[in-house]
Amino acid sequence: MNTSTILAQINKHISLDERESLHFSSLLIPAKVKQGDYLEKVGITTQNFIYVESGCLMSYYTDKKGVDHVIQFATTGWWTGDLHSFTRQQPAVYSTRALAESTVFYLPKTDMDQLVDRYPKFERYFRILFQNSLITHQDRIIQNFSDTAEDRYEYFRQKYPSLEQYVPLKYIASYLGITPEFLSKIRRRKTER
Amino acid sequence: MNTSTILAQINKHISLDERESLHFSSLLIPAKVKQGDYLEKVGITTQNFIYVESGCLMSYYTDKKGVDHVIQFATTGWWTGDLHSFTRQQPAVYSTRALAESTVFYLPKTDMDQLVDRYPKFERYFRILFQNSLITHQDRIIQNFSDTAEDRYEYFRQKYPSLEQYVPLKYIASYLGITPEFLSKIRRRKTER
DNA sequence: CTTGTTTCTTAAACTGGTTCAAGTGCTATC
DNA sequence: GATAGCACTTGAACCAGTTTAAGAAACAAG
Numbered sequence: 001m002n003t004s005t006i007l008a009q010i011n012k013h014i015s016l017d018e019r020e021s022l023h024f025s026s027l028l029i030p031a032k033v034k035q036g037d038y039l040e041k042v043g044i045t046t047q048n049f050i051y052v053e054s055g056c057l058m059s060y061y062t063d064k065k066g067v068d069h070v071i072q073f074a075t076t077g078w079w080t081g082d083l084h085s086f087t088r089q090q091p092a093v094y095s096t097r098a099l100a101e102s103t104v105f106y107l108p109k110t111d112m113d114q115l116v117d118r119y120p121k122f123e124r125y126f127r128i129l130f131q132n133s134l135i136t137h138q139d140r141i142i143q144n145f146s147d148t149a150e151d152r153y154e155y156f157r158q159k160y161p162s163l164e165q166y167v168p169l170k171y172i173a174s175y176l177g178i179t180p181e182f183l184s185k186i187r188r189r190k191t192e193r
Numbered sequence: 194m195n196t197s198t199i200l201a202q203i204n205k206h207i208s209l210d211e212r213e214s215l216h217f218s219s220l221l222i223p224a225k226v227k228q229g230d231y232l233e234k235v236g237i238t239t240q241n242f243i244y245v246e247s248g249c250l251m252s253y254y255t256d257k258k259g260v261d262h263v264i265q266f267a268t269t270g271w272w273t274g275d276l277h278s279f280t281r282q283q284p285a286v287y288s289t290r291a292l293a294e295s296t297v298f299y300l301p302k303t304d305m306d307q308l309v310d311r312y313p314k315f316e317r318y319f320r321i322l323f324q325n326s327l328i329t330h331q332d333r334i335i336q337n338f339s340d341t342a343e344d345r346y347e348y349f350r351q352k353y354p355s356l357e358q359y360v361p362l363k364y365i366a367s368y369l370g371i372t373p374e375f376l377s378k379i380r381r382r383k384t385e386r
Numbered sequence: 387c388t389t390g391t392t393t394c395t396t397a398a399a400c401t402g403g404t405t406c407a408a409g410t411g412c413t414a415t416c
Numbered sequence: 417g418a419t420a421g422c423a424c425t426t427g428a429a430c431c432a433g434t435t436t437a438a439g440a441a442a443c444a445a446g
Contacts, residue, residue, distance in 0.1 A: 063339040071331055084328045116320070120313035127309070127320035130327050135277045137330035138264055144337060145370040146256040149403075168423065177338040182403055184425050342433070361393065375433055377395050 001030045006051055006105060009077050013128050014121045024122070027115060028105040033098040039081075040096040046085040048106035052078050055102020056166040059094045060174065070175040073099075073163055079129065099166045149178045150186050194223045199244055199298060202270050206321050207314045217315070220308060221298040226291040232274075233289040239278040241299035245271050248295020249359040252287045253367065263368040266292075266356055272322065293359045342371045343379050 003025040010016065016024070029048070033039060039057060040046050050057070057074045059082065071094060074080035085092035086109060107115075116123040143152060153176055157164065164172075173183035196218040203209065209217070222241070226232060226248075233239050235255060243250070250267045252275065264287060267273035278285035279302060300308075309316040336345060346369055350357065357365075366376040 061335045061339070063335075067339065069335055069338045071335060083324065083331065087324060087328065116317065120316055123313055123316045123320055124309065127316055127323060130320060130323035131276065131280060134323050134327045134330060135280065137327060137334065138276065141330065141334060141337070142254045142256075142262055142264060144334070145262050146254070146260065170423070178402095179404060180424070181405080181426085185403090188425080363393070371432095372434060373394070374396085374435080378433090381395080 001025075001028070003028060003105075005053060005077075010125055014125045016121065020119055020121065023119075024115065027107060027111040029108070031104050031106060033102050033104060035098055035100050037098045038095060039098065039104065040085075040092055040094065042093060042095050043091045045089055046082045046092050046109075048081065048108050049079055049086060049112055050074070050081045050096065051105040051107065052076055052080065053103040053105060055104075056099040056163065057096055057102060057104070058099055058167070058171060059096045060171075061094050068174055069177075070171050073160070073167060073171075073175065075160075075162060075166070099168075099171070144177060149176055149182065150189070152176050153183065153186055194218075194221070196221060196298070198246060198270075203318055207318045209314065213312055213314065216312075217308065220300060220304040222301070224297050224299060226295050226297060228291055228293050230291045231288060232291065232297065233278075233285055233287065235286060235288050236284045238282055239275045239285050239302075241274065241301050242272055242279060242305060243267070243274045243289065244298040244300065245269055245273065246296040246298060248297075249292040249356065250289055250295060250297070251292055251360070251364060252289045253364075254287050261367055262370075263364050266353065266360060266364075266368065268353075268355060268359070292361075292364070337370060342369060342375065343382070345369050346376065346379055 003021075006028070007016065007021050007025070010024075028051075030053075033055075039050055040059075042062060052074045054076055057080055058070050059072045059074070059080055060068045060070045062068050072080060081096060082092040082094040084090065085094070089109070112126075116126060143155065147155070153172075156172065156176060169183055169187075170180040173180045176183065196214075199221070200209065200214050200218070203217075221244075223246075232243055232250065233252075245267045247269055250273055251263050252265045252267070252273055253261045253263045255261050265273055274289060275285040275287040277283065278287070282302070305319075309319060336348065340348070346365075349365065349369060362376055362380075363373040366373045369376065
């Protein structure tokens with residue numbers, strides 16, 4: 001198991017020594033998942049925080065009418081999962097699936113709890129991670145209110161160019177909060193110009 | 194200066210001893226603000242994280258067309274401010290104003306940085322704070338996509354009943370992502386039934 | 387008390403995005 | 417190489433929410 005890229009990712013925010021790196025690595029559970037595989041399912045309490053080493057995952061919410069809403073894509077270097085379920089140990093409301101063959105690391109909640117307890121550096125790492133993610137989520141809320149769907153699509157393509165190769169358009173539409181039909185129209189308008 | 198309620202708030206998540214409590218309290222800068230006062234303005238880099246001791250604040254974004262979008266209300270016990278500006282020390286894109294006469298504590302960024310450095314407990318406190326806030330923001334994104342404006346209004350009233358006394362309807366409309374005119378219609382529909 | 391200012395409401399015309407239904411194209415599998 | 421299944425597109429009817437404009441109600445300040 002090669003944990004060098006995840007350690008490099010973490011070392012962007014904190015500086016781990018040998019002992020900390022080894023301990024952290026020992027907690028990770030590596031896994032390979034195929035396209036379409038579920039990593040988390042609605043109703044089951046999430047036991048792991050998920051780190052994407054390669055490939056692409058998506059987390060989505062299925063509403064009362066049975067419509068899926070993509071809350072997040074996660075590609076190399078991202079953490080993902082149903083944070084509510086993970087944090088409060090309650091049945092998940094999001095599902096997480098692989099959009100392509102992917103390799104991931106699972107970090108079990110109990111281990112993460114002990115980890116941050118024992119090494120304040122990791123407490124810091126996750127504080128920074130959540131703080132940054134919160135900023136991104138705030139931006140997204142504002143953007144959903146103030147920009148048109150076309151602007152949001154343009155922004156999405158610029159911000160996450162690597163995702164277009166993995167993600168079917170219908171999921172991009174869902175992430176943008178529109179129907180696949182309307183995304184289709186937007187795309188046509190763009191090529192016609 | 195009485196810091197007992199903010200300390201009680203923090204002690205819900207971590208357990209501070211006398212020394213830590215005193216040190217933390219010594220960093221806080223108390224302030225009274227009147228209705229309409231600005232605590233942060235667009236374009237000015239945010240120096241403080243803001244804790245609301247009493248009263249009510251709102252943070253909002255003004256888009257290219259000059260329309261305000263409320264990102265958050267903050268009442269007793271909440272932290273607020275432009276997190277992006279605060280974290281990365283860049284000019285604020287949000288403004289923060291008092292909706293009523295309020296008392297707040299400012300926690301300067303430099304002090305907060307030193308605080309979490311010196312006391313891992315505070316690192317944990319803010320990790321938990323951001324983690325919880327992130328969960329709330331994820332829920333809000335999903336809700337904006339899957340629920341109608343009327344459902345969102347109902348949910349808002351149930352979740353934050355105390356806010357209705359402070360917050361003009363036009364700001365509630367903005368928070369919900371609709372126009373004041375449409376909120377007016379929703380309210381009428383509700384009373385007619 | 388009254389005058390100006392802001393908030394809230396109402397109504398009509400309008401639009402960004404949805405819904406429904408049908409059709410095209412891809413690729414997968416037997 | 418037929419059949420099936422899914423992703424994507426197209427178009428027409430439709431609707432949730434906006435825009436514009438105006439009036440009513442609440443409020444603050446002299």
